[in-house]
Amino acid sequence: GIQSLFIFVGFSIYVFEKGLKIVQLSDKNAFIRFIFSNIMIKMFLSVGIVFFYYKNYHPESKFFLIPFFVNYILFTIFETTFSSKIGKIDPIQKNKNNEK
Numbered sequence: 001g002i003q004s005l006f007i008f009v010g011f012s013i014y015v016f017e018k019g020l021k022i023v024q025l026s027d028k029n030a031f032i033r034f035i036f037s038n039i040m041i042k043m044f045l046s047v048g049i050v051f052f053y054y055k056n057y058h059p060e061s062k063f064f065l066i067p068f069f070v071n072y073i074l075f076t077i078f079e080t081t082f083s084s085k086i087g088k089i090d091p092i093q094k095n096k097n098n099e100k
Contacts, residue, residue: 004049004068008075011042015079019086035083046072 015038022034050068053059 003053004071007045007049008071011038011045012075012079016082016086019083023086023089031087035087038079042076 019031019034023031025031046068050065053064053068057064
């Protein structure tokens with residue numbers, strides 16, 4: 001529900017800010033490693049949220065997963081979109097963005 005929305009918003013802001021910094025490194029693979037590690041973190045975080053909710057609130061129906069997965073899918077699409085845009089920034093644009 002709303003809790004997972006806040007968690008995904010916070011996580012997406014973190015990924016965006018950190019991604020802008022990592023893409024400026026000379027190591028071209030650092031950004032790819034960062035994105036893959038965030039995918040894994042997001043998966044474990046998602047399982048943890050579902051498990052926590054299930055254990056603490058004892059939902060009677062399995063439909064409690066629907067709002068969670070809608071949030072997950074929407075933020076995955078959003079995160080993939082802005083991550084691919086950050087990854088396409090060329091070195092000249094990277095330096096110009098730093099100066100602003």
